[in-house]
Amino acid sequence: MRSETGKGLTWGHSLADWEERLLVGRGRETDEFRAFLRGANDLGGARMLNVTGAAGMGKTRLLAAWRTIAEAEGACWLRADAGERATAEDWLPALLRALDAALPQDGEACLPAERRSEGSDSLMERAIEKLVKLCGEQPNGETVLLAIDSYEAGGALDRWLREKMFSRLPMRLLVAAASRQPIRLFAREPGWSRLLKTLALSGLSAEDVRRYAGRLELGEELGERLWLASRGHPLTMALAAESALRHGEAGSSVAGAADLLEQAVRGWLAELPNEEAREGLLHAALMRSFQRESLSATMGRPLGWEAFDRLTGSWATERASCGWTVQPQLKEALRALYKRTAPLQYEEARGRAAAYALEALRDRGSAGATGRSGEAMSDLLYYAEHPILRAHYRAVESSAYRWVPLEDRLLPLADAYLARRREGAAPQSVACADPASASLFRYSLSSEESVLRLADIGAEELRDERAVRKLLLTETGEAAGLAVIWPISPATEDLLRRNPYAASYMASKTPGALDALYRGKSAFIRTIDVADLSDEGLRHASFRLLLDCLYVYETLAASPPPLTFYADSHRSVGFEAVDGAGHPAYGSRHGMADVYELRLAGEHFARYASRMIGLPAERVASSPAAALAVASGSFALPAPQEPLTEREREVALLLAEGRTLADIAGTVFVSVVTVKKHVGAIYRKYGVANRAQFMGVLLQRT
Missing domain, CATH: 1.10.10.10 (Winged helix-like DNA-binding domain superfamily/Winged helix DNA-binding domain)
Incomplete structure (x- = not known):
């Protein structure tokens, strides 16, 4: 809270300060609103901002934050909510009452709708007259902003307002409307596509929830448990945190949060237009991303185009790189509800979804098979049952970082990254949670341990063109990670036998086993290092590179530092320790380091997929294409x-x-x-x- 005291400060200032501090995870939306305000005098700019999201996602709270921003920038704020099933006759008196308050010199009281004999056109004319007057009275031509909550409750009100009223509003008047469903435009309204900007609210991230708990001084563990129970649903998180503050009962407040979230999920499903749409959303929540074909396969029957269009046009879904996806936090909540209320149907549907994901991997190694790189492996491992894998994987499903080949021009950047990491070594901590199993995982690394992945990595290894070398870049082009992966081949055999981290693995192989490695596509991961493991985005980036390797190579080996974090991470993805291949290369203080191997060629891949996603081996070995054909009715x-x-x-x-x-x-x-x-x-x-x-x-x- 602000520490300054003195004249002019009120309780309202303190309240506003707390509201600002507790608004987490909405930086993008507040930045968009500021840009919206700045464009008020731009003839070609947006005039209406539509913020959408499910119940409890914080739309009303965001409108309040926008009011603070608008008034701080000198704008005049009006609030006239639509209310339940509002019509023009219901809403216009509310607008007139807000205008009367803003223009007290008019001296005209606006009577409730039931006491008026005027029709909507008459009310509209008086409202427009007052709005024009209010805009004209603003000093220095400041903006007037009309906020409307529960906008979708009006239904036909939206069409009436946009067709009859909004087109006559002054340029200096903007509209911010909050609704559950986005405002739907029609083909005959091309101009409105330029005037209307939609912001879809998603759930909060795990880091957002931790930040919220931290600002309330609730402690790290309760912050993690709030995330597990709320899955990023803002209202559920806030109510559970308030209960913990009032009663000091962290466990019961989190348990209550889970019940609140389930109630919210049931409410969200009830908002969908029909049973087919609800069934489609439940099954879409099982998938990493979906298209109509894959969703039909998961449902076990064809999904009509109309239902698919309704689903993908709702607040619950958003575009993804390979189609659409359900909003992450809503996805976890829907999965939990489906699994708890219909466990057998859930497992059948999950099996169908996993079988479909296998289709993309069935012809591993064929021409063009690596076109999607790690995406196909990501789709498959999304159905993995290992809680640590789920915790690492689902905390962040995308990041702003990108891996690029380490070309000569980037070598100075890589050298600088190595120096910066070693000179600035600091303790790191990792906290992640798996909502499905309500499990928390915590890891701590000392300053020395945080740079062990870079042990003995030097300029010579970075410049050896036999290795696959990659650099992780931020959006601004700064280095945030480094990877070195050695192909296993006759050309690299001598180097790997001399490398203290790979030598024991090479020595563990018989001549026949080595020949098999050389004939297939095999590699030894020397390092995949990121600057800060506590950063979920960086952890996700390192995980995605590992998935790329799982897709490209038939056999992978690695010997990470002998720390619990790395052991758990590798085992969760399916790596197994190689008997007798341990070594002390990381130093006697850290003990013997295991060498891990993952074999994915031929029958090994079927066993791996069966083990990871929990399907019977015979089902993994069957044709996912056949299962899809059965589901779609074309088989x-x-x-x-x-x-x-x-x-x-x-x-x-x-x-x-x-x-x-x-x-x-x-x-x-x-x-x-x-x-x-x-x-x-x-x-x-x-x-x-x-x-x-x-x-x-x-x-x-x-």
Whole structure:
């Protein structure tokens, strides 16, 4: 809070100061509002700012913050909320009352709507007259800003205002409207696409929630638990924090927050227009990103274009690099609700989504297969069950950092990064949480430990063109990370055998195993270092590079520093320690360092995918394309040697999806024993002996 005292300061100043401090995670929106105000006199600029978001996302709080900004810059602020199912006749008297307060010299009291006999056109004329007068009375031509909360509640009010009233407003008058759904424009309104700017509110990040807890002096652990319970939902976070402040019961306040969040999620679903849209949103929340085809596969049936358009046009979704995605915090809350209320359906849908993600990886190593780089591996590992992986992965799903090849012109930047990291070594701490399992993970690194990933990395290694060398850059072009990855090949064998961090791995391989590494695409990760592991964006950037490596290479090896953070990180992605390959290269004080290996070639990849995403091995080995075809209704079973009965055909289609016998029994409402009889008949009619052979028949004919 402000420390200065003296005349002119009021309780209102203190309140405003606290409101400003506790508004976290809305820097972009406040910057956009300031730019909106600055463009008030620009004829081609936006005249209406529409902030949208689900209930409890902080729209009303943001309007209050905007008021403080507007008044600090000399603007006049009017507030006239739309209210529940408002019409023009309901809303215009509220506007007139706000204008009467702003123009007290008029001396005209505005009566409630029910006591008026005037129609909307008459009310509108008087409102416009007063708005023009108010704009004319502003000193130095300052802006007048009309704020309308609950704007979507009016429905037809929006069309009426934009068609009849807003076009007649003075240029110095701007409108800020808060609504759950974004204002929908029609093709015949091209001009409005220039006058209207939409800001979609997303949930708060884990760091935002920690910052909020810190400003209330609630402590680090409660900050983490607030994040777990609220998943970044601002209202849930604020209510839980207030309960903890009042009663000092951190645990019960967080438990209560989870209940509040579930109530909010149910309310969000109820706002969607129909059951198909609600079902679509629940299934979209299971996916990293989605398009209509992938969402249909996850749902197990085709999703109509109209429902898809409604879903992607709602406040709940936003554009992603590969289609659309559900807002991150809403996504976690929807997943939790779906899993708790319909666990069997949830697992079936998650399995279908994971099977679809496998399609992008089924032909690993084929021509053009690396076009999407780590994106395809990201899609697959999104369904991983490891809580530490989920905690690292989902804290930040994108970042402003980018990896670039370490070209000669960037070598001075890399040298400077090495020097800066070593000279400025400082303790680092990592805190991350997995909402799905309500798990907290904390790691601490000393100053010395924070730079161990750069041990013995020097100018010579950075300039060896046999290595894959990358530099992580910020948006301003500064170095924030460094990576060196050595391909394993006859050309690098001698170097790797002499390198103290890789030598034990090379020595652990028989000549036959080395030949296999040379024939495939293999690499040893010497380092993937970022400047500050406590920065979630930097951690995410290092994780994304690792995913790129998982996609490109068939065998990966690494020997990170012998610290719990690195061990947990590598194991969570699927690396396994190589027996007998430990070494003391990081120094006797740190103990023996393990060497980790991850094999992804051929049958190893099927086992890896099954282990990571929790699907039965036979389902991983089956064709995701066949499962998609079944889900979309386009799949046709190949002709058997003898005709199938209707029930046998139904069971065969479920087998093609990769369902277990118990799943099939529950779907067709018969016993597992009966399903086994049907499966035996199906195998006999297709001339196969087991499920693997049956799937082989499908693969050959799909």
